[in-house]
Structures are given as C-alpha cells and as structure tokens.
Amino acid sequence: MNDSLDKDPWNALRRFTQARIALGRAGNSLPTAPLLAFDLAHAQARDAVHHPLDAQALHEALRAQGFESIDVHSAAPDREHYLRRPDLGRRLSDESREALAQRQIQTPGNANDVVFVIGDGLSAFAASKQAIPLLLAVRPKLRDWNIGPVVVARQARVALGDEIGELLNAKFVVMLIGERPGLSSPDSLGIYITYAPKTGCSDAQRNCISNVRPEGLDYPLAAHKLHYLLTQARKLGLTGVGLKDDSDALLENVPTTPALDIEPTPDAKKRATP
Secondary structure: OOHHHHOOHHHHHHHHOOOOOOOOOEOOEOOHHHHHHHHHHHHHHHHHHHOOOOHHHHHHHHHHOOOOEEEEEEOOOOHHHHHHOHHHHHOEOHHHHHHHHHHHHHOOOOOEEEEEEEEOOOOHHHHHHHHHHHHHHHHHHHOOOOEOOEEEEEOOOOOHHHHHHHHOOEEEEEEEEEOOOOOOOOOOEEEEEEEOOOOOOOHHHEEEEEEEOOOOEOHHHHHHHHHHHHHHHHHHOOOOOOOOOOHHHHOOOOOOOOOOOOOOOHHHHHHHOO
C-alpha cells in the first residue's frame, strides 16, 4: 500500500462515517479498491430501486408478530409505470380502494387512532428490512392507542397513505417507506406522519423522520422520535410545519462523539510552526 495512504490523517475519521472520505489517490485517479467499492454501491442502489417487494413474506412476518395486515396496490400497474408516473403511485388502484371501502362498511363506526402503512417506495429493501423492527420498537409505547391494521402497499409513494388513512377512518397515518437509495444507504427507511389524512394533503402537513436503519437512526431512537411526534400531534391536533421535533431534549445519556487523537502530518506541523 502507498505509504501516504497509511499516514493520511483523514483515515482516523473513516470509522465514524460511511461517506467516501480519505480514499487516497493513484496518479490522477482513485485506487482500485475504492473504485470497485463505488461501482458496487452504485449497483446496490440501482437494485434497490428495481427490486420487487415480497409482500407475501412481509404479511407472514407481520402476522407472526401479532399484527393484522392488509394488502393494497397503487394505481401504478408495474415498476416502469411507477417510476415514469409518480402521480399513479400516489393513489390506490380501483380494486384496492373498493376493498378498503368495503372493509369500513362491514365495520361501521370503527375508528383507528393510527394506521401504519409499509410502502416499497424507492427501496423495497428498506421496507422489508426496517419496517417490522421499527413497529416492534414503537408498539410498546402506543399502549393507549387504537392501532389499526398494518397496510402493505406496493408501488407506493408517500401520499398514498393519505387515501388509505381516509378510507380506514384513521386519525393518523404513518407511512413507512423506502427512501431514495444513496451510494452508502440502499436500505434507508423514511417515516411520514400525517394528522387527519385525506386525499390532497400537502407535504407541509406531514412530519418526516429519515434514515432509519441500524447504521443511521437506529430503531429505539426512531421509535422515540415517532412516539414523541404522535403524542404532541394528538395534543395539538396537527402535524407538519406547526409541529416541531423536540424529542432529543427528553433523551437521557445522549452519546457524544469522542475527540479524535489524530497525529498531524509533517507538512501540517511545519505550517503550524510560527
């Protein structure tokens, strides 16, 4: 290995982030190892966008954990239409809309405090890996809430939750959806919370918690933030720009980043000498 890479002071920072720092240099280009790692990350991001959600496996896992689940599909018939026509991902297919409407007719007066929707979004990997652990982390905090059935939505955009929540007579809808994959996070989950969901809600009426995954915002902390926002939203009767996330103030023993002991390079020592 090139001696300059071994002594690069940025190397000590790499253990704190997955960002591409301190990659080194081979002439005017990158060394082979980080170049191959970049190509792999790019391929993983593309796979995350196109990989189909295994809805059946998700339903089975939800029911094994004691959740009732419902399957729905957006108006986008396939992935190609979903990517080319975002508007189709924001509304239910006719069959799914009818099924949810019939469900409410059969249970008149049934109101849900909160309905969780798991949507594939732009990363089915995220929905498959992160949604259930998050639900298990937040469920004990919502003992005084009437939690409706968990809805598994394919070819889903965030706003699809508004129509689902409206049809299921939910006070809140919480959309757990795969975020746009980055080059270090192909399986990142986003949480979108909307009070009084109905078709036509704007993004200004939602709160968002992003980067939910073990390497980002872990499940206990994400559950803490979600519970805080839901509790405050119920008190205020709103979500969105009027609801601020002050949940960090309630955390105990907030971890701090330790100071780094990085030996400066000889050149840096020379520059620091008066």
